[in-house]
Amino acid sequence: MPRSAYDPPSGSHDDEDSDDYERYHGPVTAPVSPTYRRRLPAHENDRLLGTERRTTYGAATRADTFFRHNTTGGTLRRSRHHSRRPSARFVPGQRTQAQLDDTPKDWNDDVMQGSSFLDERLWYDQFTSIDWVHDSIKDGIRLRELRSRKDFRGRMLALFDGAQGWILVAVIGCITAAIAYFVDIADKHVFELKDGICTTSWLSTHRACCGGESSCDAWNSWSQLVGFSRFDNESVDFIFYVFWAILMAMGACGLTMFTKTVVPSTIALSTLDENLGAESSNAPQSPSGHFASLRSNPSTVYYSAAGSGVAEVKVILSGFVLHGYLGLKTLIFKTLALVLAISSGMSLGKEGPYVHIATCVGNICSRLFKKYRTNDAKRREVLGASAASGVAVAFGAPIGGVLFGLEEVSYYFPPKTLFRTFFCCIASALSLKFFNPYGTGKIVPFQVRYVSDWEIFEMGLFILLGILGGTLGALFIKATNIWARSFRRISLIKGAPMLEVVLVAFVTGIVSFWNRYTKLAVTELLEELTAPCDPTGVTKSGLCPNEKDDILPVVKYLLVAFVVKSLLTTITFGIKVPAGIYVPSMVVGGLMGRIVGHLTQYFVATYPDFFLFASCPAVPGVESCVTPGVYAMVAAGATMCGVTRLSVTLAVICFELTGSLNHVLPFCIAILCAKWTADAIEPRSIYDLLTDMNNYPFLDNKGSHPATDQTLGDLSRSTGRHRTINISNSPLVRAKDLRGKLDYLLMAGELDSGLPINSALCLLTIGTGLSLIMKTVTQMVRCMISPSTLIHPPLLSTYIPHWI
Template sequence: MDYFNIKQPWNDDIMLLPLTNSNRNNLHNRESINKGKNQEDDDFDIDDDEEIPLYNKTNNEMENFEVNGDNDFELEHAKYDDFSTIDWLRDIMSEKTGKKKQINRNSLNQYIKSIIDASQSWIIVLFIGILAGIVAAFVAISAAWLSDIKTGYCPSNWYLNRRFCCLKVEDKVNHSCSRWVNWSQVFFNNPDHGFFNWIVYVFFAALFAAASSYLVVHVAPYSAMSGVAEIKTILGGFIIKQFLGAKTLIVKCISLPLALGSGLILGKEGSMVHIACCIGNILTKYFSRYKKNEARKREIYSAACAAGISVAFGAPIGGVLFSLEEMSSYFPVKTMWRSFFCSFVAVFVLQFMNPFRGKTVLFQATYDRDWHFFEVISFLIIGVFGGIFGSLFIRLNIRAQAYRRSTFLKYVRIAEATFMAFITSVISYFVIYMRMDESELLEVLFKECEEGDHYGLCQRSKRIVILLLITMIGKAFFTILTYGVSVPGGVFIPSMTIGACFGRVLGIILQHIQQAYPSFPLFNSCHPDKMCITSGMYALLGAMATLGGVTRMTISIVVIMFELTGTLNYIVPCMISLMTAKFVGDAFGKGGIDHMIIRLRNYPYLDQKEEYFIGKKAKDIMTLKDDLITIKSTDATIGYLKRILNENEYQGYPIIDKEEYVTGYITRSDLKTGLERNLLVNDNAKCRFGDLKNVSSSSNSLGSREHSNEVRNVDFRPFFDATPISVDENVTAEFIIDLFKKLGSRCIIVVRHDKLRGIITKKDILKNIEELDSEYFDSIIGIHRRNQETNGDKSYTLRDALRILKIFKK
């Protein structure tokens, strides 16, 4: 991808991200704010279901202030900026405030409105499921047709792929089909002209890859790769505008089948998660409850993630667990129910569309033989392989991505994708298992020999073992190089295919040993006249182990594979292999491929599942007060606020009084909104934040809009946070991390005896966390990062990696 001439979302001198709404339980300054509250609120209790009063007003105080032309006070907040962090507390409390207002208005209209509001989430997830199922069927059918068109076409029905063209007429032994015509037969009436068929195969592969990459580079750059790392970051509370937009959705739906059809070693599963989230984001724009509430949008995104995996694997329960285990930072029980409903609808629609002849996924398999205790050693071997391969894959792929970003390859993205497809197709054409579509190969590897000889896999020969090993090594090599080029696609299916090849080889070898030495004591539990080793199940275990090694997922993979096989007999082997892969992988370094991509691009993502120990105090990691720009609550003028917006790029400003006690916090976007509401006000007008008891009615009258040049006071209370989260400077960093995790804060104010000492943002926390494993991560990135830093090239640092998301904007 391209990283040049792009303005950074932030730079070294800017220490503040757009920061927080407040800890509503931190009420150290609420007494003065609420001094004038009405008698009807005297017994107000703060709980999760009630509106928290940021302040109350008396008639004497408010008669001198004009808030947007209305004396009724309502909080106003600007939209979040691109590449900013959301305030979970603010958004959640905003919704609760709206609910309470509806409850207090006991009318039939409000009751009907509350029912409509409650039904919005179910309507959204219903349509997400329907559309995700339709898109999944389209992607599966079009990718299969594009993949098969490289070898020939169906004269009777050109729009059919080979599977459907040869339905019920294909020779199961020789895999020949009279209805399917290859290109040498079309042009030369000679079906055995292998060289010409190879040329056409390579040409179409390069053409499809070039078309896919062109759409990504020039139309929708956010559609590149799988998008899972970015979605995890978005679900963690980060704003990446247009990443889930309509243009990204359309381009990804078109370019994904092209990339898969080109033969690039990529999968569609991660991309289906991105597509489903795009659908969810577009739908939320038409529902009032979710349109302006970013926290609630993320509940919809969680359900969309579940639907995306469900249609990819045909596993609705596994999809829900995937969203819970791998993706979501905030996953309440109601989101789980919506996710399950969304997954069910998506899988139902996919099966109704019938792209896999009645099955919910192409490589669905069943096994009826039980496993034997002596096979536990084999299960452990598969798990060890999965963990080692996962760690090696992550290390090499991240290094390849780092190299790609620091060399000339970032300028030739379309050529790179085309070249990768060319090389892959040139080599893959001569190995039947490499030439096959990824999902079709998994289907073949998972099947048992009782169902027929699938492309020679049931032959007891060294040739098959060698071909499978060549396929495993070749696909591993090309996946490492391909994942990261400017086309859509993920690594779920490729990593499963690699593991399935290894598992099938191990199963064939063990099966051969058992049949050669049936009287060996280890095989006493095997029946002499029946097949003892289920080699297809070994392929399934291998697929699970490598997927777990690459992603470091556990529970969701077990459930997905259970839904694929439909049997409980192999749950224990699945758990043995998967947990072994997890332990072995973590021994080489924690974090799956998406986690390392997040680190590489320096997204502000705080993993909820990880426990961090920094060993510092708040005063050691905070940005000092002297490095901040503060706003005096009693002396600020409109002109001063305009100047601080124009002269710096800080994303938030603490508000203090004359004695430097903290009275609030205002983000840059909210401050800008407040000034835009008062464009006609004189620059010398005082801005009030908080208590208005010192404002006299005679000297501070606002006047009318027609007399806007008169000096007057402007009320900024609707725009700032009167109760930001604050901690003492001596609290531990671990406590602060828990606050960021559990409260979803954008910043935390550091005080000493209630006086401002500094501020801590999520960025400050992440910088210190990175130091804990910087040696391991630097070893992954390798010499490319160090060389650039040595040469003085500051464009390639972890902090600047968000440029990836903006590279095609020019």
């Protein structure tokens, strides 16, 4: 995995002071140790995250003592408390095989008991991967020791150990629901500051201030409060609306800036295949010069509170390490910034950030129990359940949350994790139901109920909406990619994220103010788009025309809102504020579906005797046969599928939002058509695009089919001589050559420094301490080489270190 590059020696050893040389290299007669530079004082370029995250470990001066301790320079994993027990000594002589045969049977047990294998948590560098095998073995040994106790105390400890996971996910679900309640209440109050204020209680919303009425004396707009005589009231309200939108967006961006993380350019962000491909080119630059040129590149900067965080959570659950991305600081700042970002009126949602926030809660709460605190693989089981609870509180859909964890984010999902995820989602949704943030008994405002069934002729329209939704989602991904690679590549925009946020907020304010539907919050707009019309004809949304002549004006307003929301969603996604894409994409699809629904209403009202409409009930009213809200919900799910490529999850979420078994089939058909269409236009989902743009090393288990008619040589690129050890001609390898290859790998930023051997005799891996793993037919020996001049792979004079 990539890591910070290492500084090659700048001068020859002849010019150095003899005392310093012996201090770091050992006796003058011995070859130079390849690890001496990691025992030197740390340089500024060795920092991964700046001065506030710098960690330096000391090391012993003797080579054999140094090899038994972990150092910063080339260790993939570090434990806080190292084993002080001397390593087992193994000296092969003339009869090496006889000595191997005489190895005590309990040798592995002795090594395990004296090692630090099970002592503490392994600590990983930035932009590396966890050791799944180590953590799995560690947890298995822990369970074996726990279950070996047959007394009463041992049985109680085993029961408590099994209950820890259930207790933990219940706590995570309740805390996630509490945070969602705070965000729902806060953004509802702050959002309406753009329109005015309640004079009797300035913290009250418009609905609470006026008792549900559209207007009242207690609620005053900003034009009434300021009273400018030179301008009309609408102009004053417009100025204050844009002002508050920009101010809230700046506040959200400012809070996001506090989570800035700088990663030096020496940490390569490319995969191994890309690295090999780059080095296989015939570049005139030397290896040291090639990697030294990385220092001139700008550092990588990311903001852990920006965006939705779903792509990063997905990568983290696959084993990737992003320090601070799931910490308490990110949780606090992202929650506060999310309130301001939603209140600004920009076309973004809070449902995606809920996944990130819930995962932060899971990461923090996992420190309550040691088996999750010290085991990163076990912790990721909890993180997967936490991410699912974020979807449960975002849509009020616990089953949809479980399927989201199974289909989208979780990389490892055994049945035990499935049940705990289900329990976590139920705990979060039930807690939010008790909190009742909207005062209506709904978990989310866009929960709707349809009483009328759909007609047979509408199935063709649902398929059409699925195709249109998939096309719209795929085009959104392409437009987002183009916008990110064009506008955001401008030096002024790239160097000042706040400027882009201000521009987007300004454009959103001046465009959205004049249209009622674009002025609404995305959750309220989605509620109005998907809600069925009141049979009494009393409505405040303006989306329920009573006569045929009233349909086309409604379609005109919806068409304008559709164009505006589509453009605003494209330029908003990716700015440096917490921003989700779930509900904004559903709003765009809902506008499109509502337009199709009203046009269908108009056609049915114009040609009531058409043979396809023979099954429509003979009841007066334009909504007697067609319900536009159903079209909006179908198109909303299809568009979200085109953006995220969720399939089963979305069908279940739509069912849980509507509670209608009659409409499950239209939802499924439209989502299926949307996924097929979107995959044909753009194979990547929006999160796959973000993963590729950020160069995260994510191994997708849903990728293309493996090639069965090609060999590995056809698929992989040729490697340079610095990366392999060729013993085809001679089994002898000079230690000087090994040290040179190791230096090359360290400069390349590879932590494991693994070197494949071109031979069938053994498997040899050179580690950062020149560790070798030799595998023969009869034995496997884990060892470390001393700085000898010649090394014969089958016969090694070595030290056997503590168990890794």
